Amino acid sequence: MSLLTSNYLTPHGREEEWRFTPLKRLAGLHDLSLDVADHISISSKAALAAGVSLTTPDAAEFPPGYASNDVVTNRIRQNVKKISLLSIDKDIELSEPIFLKRSCGNTAELSRLVIQAGVNSRATVIIENNGSAQIGEEIEISLAAGASLNFITLQEWDRDAVHVGQHHAIIAKDAQFTSYVVSIGGSVVRISPTVEFTGPGAFADLYGIYFATDGQHLEHRIHVDHNVPNAKSRVNYKGALAGNDARTVWIGDVFIHKGADGTDTYELNRNLLLTDGARADSVPNLEIETGEIIGAGHASTTGRFDDEQLFYLQSRGIPSDIARRLVIRGFFAEIVSKLKSEELEERLMGRIDDELAKVGE
Amino acid sequence: MSVLEIKNLQVSVLTDAGNKEILRGVDLTIRSGETHAIMGPNGSGKSTLAYSIAGHPKYIITEGSVTLDGADVLEMSVDERAKAGLFLAMQYPVEVPGVSVSNFLRTAVTAIRGEAPKVRTWVGEVKAAMASLNMDTDFSERNVNEGFSGGEKKRHEILQMELLKPKIAILDETDSGLDVDALRIVSEGVNRVKANSDLGVMLITHYTRILRYIKPDYVHVFANGKIVEEGGPELADKLEEKGYAEYITA
Numbered sequence: 380m381s382l383l384t385s386n387y388l389t390p391h392g393r394e395e396e397w398r399f400t401p402l403k404r405l406a407g408l409h410d411l412s413l414d415v416a417d418h419i420s421i422s423s424k425a426a427l428a429a430g431v432s433l434t435t436p437d438a439a440e441f442p443p444g445y446a447s448n449d450v451v452t453n454r455i456r457q458n459v460k461k462i463s464l465l466s467i468d469k470d471i472e473l474s475e476p477i478f479l480k481r482s483c484g485n486t487a488e489l490s491r492l493v494i495q496a497g498v499n500s501r502a503t504v505i506i507e508n509n510g511s512a513q514i515g516e517e518i519e520i521s522l523a524a525g526a527s528l529n530f531i532t533l534q535e536w537d538r539d540a541v542h543v544g545q546h547h548a549i550i551a552k553d554a555q556f557t558s559y560v561v562s563i564g565g566s567v568v569r570i571s572p573t574v575e576f577t578g579p580g581a582f583a584d585l586y587g588i589y590f591a592t593d594g595q596h597l598e599h600r601i602h603v604d605h606n607v608p609n610a611k612s613r614v615n616y617k618g619a620l621a622g623n624d625a626r627t628v629w630i631g632d633v634f635i636h637k638g639a640d641g642t643d644t645y646e647l648n649r650n651l652l653l654t655d656g657a658r659a660d661s662v663p664n665l666e667i668e669t670g671e672i673i674g675a676g677h678a679s680t681t682g683r684f685d686d687e688q689l690f691y692l693q694s695r696g697i698p699s700d701i702a703r704r705l706v707i708r709g710f711f712a713e714i715v716s717k718l719k720s721e722e723l724e725e726r727l728m729g730r731i732d733d734e735l736a737k738v739g740e
Numbered sequence: 741m742s743v744l745e746i747k748n749l750q751v752s753v754l755t756d757a758g759n760k761e762i763l764r765g766v767d768l769t770i771r772s773g774e775t776h777a778i779m780g781p782n783g784s785g786k787s788t789l790a791y792s793i794a795g796h797p798k799y800i801i802t803e804g805s806v807t808l809d810g811a812d813v814l815e816m817s818v819d820e821r822a823k824a825g826l827f828l829a830m831q832y833p834v835e836v837p838g839v840s841v842s843n844f845l846r847t848a849v850t851a852i853r854g855e856a857p858k859v860r861t862w863v864g865e866v867k868a869a870m871a872s873l874n875m876d877t878d879f880s881e882r883n884v885n886e887g888f889s890g891g892e893k894k895r896h897e898i899l900q901m902e903l904l905k906p907k908i909a910i911l912d913e914t915d916s917g918l919d920v921d922a923l924r925i926v927s928e929g930v931n932r933v934k935a936n937s938d939l940g941v942m943l944i945t946h947y948t949r950i951l952r953y954i955k956p957d958y959v960h961v962f963a964n965g966k967i968v969e970e971g972g973p974e975l976a977d978k979l980e981e982k983g984y985a986e987y988i989t990a
């Protein structure tokens with residue numbers, strides 16, 4: 380597969396895909412002006428189940444399965460000597476999630492992770508990102524026919540972390556990919572969840588929640604490519620912002636190509652501004668080259684905190700801080716409840732409460 | 741025995757064109773066990789009175805006082821007023837997405853009672869209160885007021901009143917939007933709380949039909965931001981017949 384070398388240029392910030400990103404804060408990830416360690420930071424938190432393996436083969440053995448025009452992704456492909464490979468054998472059904480974590484430490488890192496979900500396998504993969512980091516990351520996820528994969532990434536980084544990543548899913552016939560991107564920590568987090576379909580009946584459900592407080596830049600750039608008939612996609616990202624210079628960017632590109640008849644897609648982004656001084660950009664973009672579709676739509680809203688809700692709760696005796704927390708938890712509940720894990724739900728809501736308590740400190 | 745005393749209450753609302761005067765000196769005293777019906781034309785300021793007592797931030801008190809058993813209500817935050825024993829059943833209850841009714845009720849009762857209700861008895865208490873208001877238990881898992889019909893929202897308000905056990909309740913058009921059966925059920929709910937706890941009630945309404953179920957001790961005519969006439973239940977019948985014409989032209 381050929382790389383798009385024409386785009387393989389150092390961005391200056393005026394390019395459409397970089398115009399929202401604070402390049403100066405990327406620590407050189409975009410132009411590789413930083414030293415990168417040959418270090419693989421990803422590991423499993425627990426013993427892996429039978430039929431699941433995590434290895435570190437030579438990069439040459441696993442050439443990219445798609446062309447990316449992302450600068451950082453292409454830098455990674457040029458530079459990494461070894462990749463991380465997570466394989467889930469065919470027909471494997473896991474009741475417990477595969478829990479991976481990154482320990483990046485103080486050295487900058489370029490990382491390529493390939494996840495292969497075998498035919499008719501069913502699994503949940505969680506990647507936990509904690510601590511400090513400067514990481515350029517590519518995750519290539521392929522779902523074979525009939526596979527079902529829940530893919531959860533938790534950006535709970537320390538406040539100095541820089542994370543630029545592309546998570547690309549290639550979804551075969553009748554496979555179902557559900558992703559949850561949760562970005563709460565970090566200084567700059569810029570993740571591009573991208574999706575393509577290779578067979579009919581494929582389904583991508585992309586959820587995200589993000590919460591930016593004082594000075595954080597959290598950017599999510601979704602791209603769904605409908606290039607086969609009868610595939611379905613849903614995108615639902617919700618974000619809250621509080622504090623000075625809290626910044627979020629959400630880009631939702633959906634392309635329905637000629638021949639992708641029977642496509643069914645809907646994308647949604649909602650932002651909640653909790654204080655002055657925060658800014659949310661939301662840019663949905665739908666391009667349709669065929670009329671033979673089931674449905675295509677998008678919605679995007681950015682609104683202020685609803686004082687009427689706060690008043691209603693307080694008028695029932697609930698103190699204002701608890702009322703605020705209830706409303707914000709309520710805002711995220713629609714998506715967090717879809718995780719179907721009480722443990723994860725509590726953990727995320729707890730993190731959101733913590734962030735909220737820190738605003739303006 | 742509790743007393744809510746409203747004296748010379750004057751209230752403005754902040755609009756784009758500046759402060760707009762709405763309440764022009766309201767005097768009213770409500771004691772435990774008493775029911776005061778407030779009737780008046782649209783836009784006369786009845787909801788403004790209700791919201792001002794509850795502490796809605798939109799309203800600016802320019803003059804006067806409100807006390808509950810001598811304590812200055814206007815100095816209290818919104819939640820403190822509720823803890824002191826005031827309850828407002830709203831004309832337009834607010835939807836709170838993502839917050840379940842059961843979570844909301846438990847949080848509110850915990851705040852008002854000062855301790856979390858016992859898990860064992862709590863579930864039964866809520867179930868019984870819902871059953872007596874003919875509310876399906878499914879409502880517990882739904883989000884607060886989200887997608888509720890008009891009548892369901894009103895029942896939900898009275899459900900909260902039953903569980904929070906206030907001293908003085910202000911019911912702002914709780915009867916509007918209720919069908920005949922719901923009106924009876926909701927009225928029975930109010931009467932039950934009155935019987936159990938000697939509740940004082942300010943009942944804002946446009947119709948005498950609710951007054952057949954909840955007997956008022958006093959009827960006040962509200963027009964142009966203040967009370968313009970007071971009387972017994974017979975005044976309500978007169979209003980129904982003759983309307984407010986004689987009060988508005990004044």
Ligand SMILES: Nc1ncnc2c1ncn2[C@@H]1O[C@H](COP(=O)(O)OP(=O)(O)OP(=O)(O)O)[C@@H](O)[C@H]1O
Pocket residue numbers: 753754755756760762780781782783784785786787788789831
């Ligand atoms: N933000 C505002 N800007 C301008 N006028 C306002 C504002 N808020 C309230 N008012 C006005 O205050 C007046 C009193 O309103 P209020 O809701 O108290 O009336 P009400 O007696 O409860 O009427 P109804 O019987 O229709 O419920 C109305 O004329 C209303 O238009």
Ligand SMILES: [Mg+2]
Pocket residue numbers: 786787788831912913
């Ligand atoms: Mg009103």
